[in-house]
Amino acid sequence: MAKIAIIAGDGIGIDVTAEARKVLQEINRLESLQIELVDFDFGADYFLKTGIALPEGQIEIFRNEFDAILLGALGDPRIPDMAHGRGILLAMRFELDLFVNLRPVKLLHEKLCPLKNKTIRDVDFVVFRENTEGEYVGAGGFLKKNTADEIAVQEAVHTRKGVERIIRAAFEYAVEHKRPKVTMSDKSNVLRYGHDLWQRVFYAVGEEYPKIEKEHFYVDAMLMEMIRRPEHFQVIVTENMLGDIVTDVGAMLQGGLGMAASGNIHPGQTSLFEPVHGSAPAMAGKNIANPIAAILTAAMMLQHLNFASAAQRIENTVEAAILNHQVTQELGGSLGTREVGDYISSRL
Ligand code: IPM
Numbered sequence: 461m462a463k464i465a466i467i468a469g470d471g472i473g474i475d476v477t478a479e480a481r482k483v484l485q486e487i488n489r490l491e492s493l494q495i496e497l498v499d500f501d502f503g504a505d506y507f508l509k510t511g512i513a514l515p516e517g518q519i520e521i522f523r524n525e526f527d528a529i530l531l532g533a534l535g536d537p538r539i540p541d542m543a544h545g546r547g548i549l550l551a552m553r554f555e556l557d558l559f560v561n562l563r564p565v566k567l568l569h570e571k572l573c574p575l576k577n578k579t580i581r582d583v584d585f586v587v588f589r590e591n592t593e594g595e596y597v598g599a600g601g602f603l604k605k606n607t608a609d610e611i612a613v614q615e616a617v618h619t620r621k622g623v624e625r626i627i628r629a630a631f632e633y634a635v636e637h638k639r640p641k642v643t644m645s646d647k648s649n650v651l652r653y654g655h656d657l658w659q660r661v662f663y664a665v666g667e668e669y670p671k672i673e674k675e676h677f678y679v680d681a682m683l684m685e686m687i688r689r690p691e692h693f694q695v696i697v698t699e700n701m702l703g704d705i706v707t708d709v710g711a712m713l714q715g716g717l718g719m720a721a722s723g724n725i726h727p728g729q730t731s732l733f734e735p736v737h738g739s740a741p742a743m744a745g746k747n748i749a750n751p752i753a754a755i756l757t758a759a760m761m762l763q764h765l766n767f768a769s770a771a772q773r774i775e776n777t778v779e780a781a782i783l784n785h786q787v788t789q790e791l792g793g794s795l796g797t798r799e800v801g802d803y804i805s806s807r808l
């Protein structure tokens with residue numbers, strides 16, 4: 461049994477979430493999971509109509525009454541500063557303390573990889589992106605705003621507790637999934653305070669895991685290596701903003717943003733699942749967006765809710781869809797968003 465909140469959000473979030481929802485309903489029926497799906501219309505329209513991103517107390521309701529939240533995408537040209545996005549997505553990450561942003565980079569078929577001669581064995585790692593600190597805390601300010609002498613300060617916050625728990629989560633994952641190496645990435649050659657803390661905590665926590673190899677790359681070098689030899693990586697852990705960048709590059713290795721799933725997780729608590737891609741307003745409502753990232757994200761959510769066989773069944777069916785060319789144009793197929801969802805839900 462599980463109660464799931466669905467926020468389709470904006471743009472193609474609406475298109476792809478409808479398909480993820482379809483797949484969830486079908487797997488619910490097939491496996492008698494007894495999951496209940498409840499839709500919420502938060503997003504740009506709601507924000508423009510009401511002036512608020514989320515109603516007072518909404519996050520408490522999610523925390524107390526729901527097991528997970530499935531989010532489509534946020535972003536709308538009418539709200540250029542993404543105020544509603546911060547008020548929904550970042551607010552949930554912070555207030556639900558979803559400190560693990562888990563983003564698997566897994567190539568499902570070699571034809572989807574933009575790199576030459578790479579197979580599904582070569583692109584198979586996970587990124588643990590810290591999700592509650594760094595530049596994303598929004599600390600800073602302006603001095604002399606809108607003058608020639610303007611000063612803007614944007615601070616990054618790194619706490620020992622925050623760094624420790626994400627690094628430990630990465631090592632625990634490596635142990636549990638029999639991955640022999642954890643790679644930590646930062647920019648500690650330049651950021652001598654915050655990222656120095658990351659260095660020290662990584663090796664200190666690492667001592668608790670003597671059987672796991674510890675490796676470090678500066679982030680610029682690591683992004684290069686991810687392209688040159690993605691097979692080198694198994695588990696990557698990094699801070700919030702670097703993780704944002706690293707996981708977009710990772711998404712390309714697995715066939716583009718339309719393939720990349722993610723979970724914003726606090727182990728044991730209400731967590732939030734969203735595809736890595738944005739709302740792509742130009743593609744919205746045209747039945748052309750690839751729903752696979754959203755469907756794989758729903759599978760990740762089921763995995764988190766301990767419906768492991770249901771999750772596996774969805775992943776296997778997505779692989780079959782790719783193998784059988786039952787995909788959108790961007791992946792070389794000829795189906796629309798809805799038809800991909802229909803195919804996957806009918807083949808579960
Ligand atoms: C992501 C997105 C968000 C982020 C934006 C929409 C705030 O890019 O989930 O990767 O920067 O974390």
Ligand code: MN
Binds near residue numbers: 704705736
């Ligand atoms: Mn991003």
